Amino acid sequence: MTIYEIAREAGVSASSVSRVINNKPGVNKQMRAKIQQLLEKYHYVPNEAARGLVTSNSKLVGVLIADIRAQHHIRGAYHIANELARHNYFCMILNTGNSDEERTACIQLLRQRQAEAAVLMGSTFRTTAVQVAIEQFLPDTPIFMMNGFIDLPNVYGVLSDERWGIADCVAMLGRKGKRSIAFFVDQPTPSSALKTEGFIRGMAALGGEEAGLWIYRGVEGSRNGGYETAKRLLAEHPKVDGLICSQDIIACGAMQAIQKSGRSIPGDVAVIGVDNSSYAEICTPRLTSLDNMIFDSCVTIAHKLVDVLNGDSTNQRTMLLTNIVEREST
Numbered sequence: 001m002t003i004y005e006i007a008r009e010a011g012v013s014a015s016s017v018s019r020v021i022n023n024k025p026g027v028n029k030q031m032r033a034k035i036q037q038l039l040e041k042y043h044y045v046p047n048e049a050a051r052g053l054v055t056s057n058s059k060l061v062g063v064l065i066a067d068i069r070a071q072h073h074i075r076g077a078y079h080i081a082n083e084l085a086r087h088n089y090f091c092m093i094l095n096t097g098n099s100d101e102e103r104t105a106c107i108q109l110l111r112q113r114q115a116e117a118a119v120l121m122g123s124t125f126r127t128t129a130v131q132v133a134i135e136q137f138l139p140d141t142p143i144f145m146m147n148g149f150i151d152l153p154n155v156y157g158v159l160s161d162e163r164w165g166i167a168d169c170v171a172m173l174g175r176k177g178k179r180s181i182a183f184f185v186d187q188p189t190p191s192s193a194l195k196t197e198g199f200i201r202g203m204a205a206l207g208g209e210e211a212g213l214w215i216y217r218g219v220e221g222s223r224n225g226g227y228e229t230a231k232r233l234l235a236e237h238p239k240v241d242g243l244i245c246s247q248d249i250i251a252c253g254a255m256q257a258i259q260k261s262g263r264s265i266p267g268d269v270a271v272i273g274v275d276n277s278s279y280a281e282i283c284t285p286r287l288t289s290l291d292n293m294i295f296d297s298c299v300t301i302a303h304k305l306v307d308v309l310n311g312d313s314t315n316q317r318t319m320l321l322t323n324i325v326e327r328e329s330t
Helices: 003-010 014-021 029-041 048-055 071-085 100-112 128-137 162-175 190-205 223-236 248-260 278-282 294-309
Strands: 060-065 090-095 117-121 143-146 155-160 181-184 214-216 242-245 270-274 288-291 317-320 323-325
Touching: 003 014, 003 029, 014 029, 060 071, 060 100, 071 090, 071 117, 071 294, 090 100, 100 128, 117 294, 143 294, 155 294, 162 181, 162 190, 162 242, 162 270, 162 288, 162 323, 181 190, 181 223, 181 248, 190 214, 214 223, 223 242, 223 248, 242 248, 248 270, 248 278, 294 317
Parallel strands: 060 090, 060 117, 117 143, 143 155, 155 317, 181 214, 181 242, 242 270, 270 288
Antiparallel strands: 288 323
């Protein structure tokens, strides 16, 4: 049922029906009620695409994720989409991959689809190519980055203080008497670099020198990645008594290898992950994890995004403090 068919049945012009749909004046009370009844009778749903052509508002927000299989990022996108839906915006989620060419193509697609704003999930988008693509294709579109920031006037970042969070994890293990602590970190990103820096700072506070630290870089972000790297760690440093992993899923795999070696958790080796994801709750023992505030970051982004689209001002950079959620693995 179209607006014109409803107007014909009501005996009014299409513009009168449009005024009722958009809650505008110019239609008397009796006729407004009649039109509203017809809209409900025929379950009329406005054509948002057509409306967008008239108002220049697409109500579309693009959400870019490097890998939608990453549980913590897709969970974040879920929170953003839910919050934006409350303000009548809908999200288009794009899997960009990890190459600059793919990221640039997705940013260009957002321009073609007339997205009103974009959200970039994760520090992996903090690259020169992404900055150039934003300047070229979305120079006036509000861009929000989760756990990242690019110094452009239309870019806003909500970041987690993971550097000090990891340093706090080291300090926690130190208080529990652990001194031979290793660190597993996934593929190079600005976020993983900050986590590594936090580990180095934390170990320095315990008296460890950077040259002698047990840092395993480029660990595959999977259970198998944690499992295989932990086997290597135990062979190379059998006296290890603490382990921090840059992702919960890596820590879950590492714990399997530790337990298979006959060591106990946390008695022989205490383990901490990062993300405070569902993996931390379902593994055995339950995993202590650094909560990098994904839920809070995403809700903050959604609120700031709506504010900016409504013409309100907001800080370009917001830092959230992390929190260690202690469970059985420490």
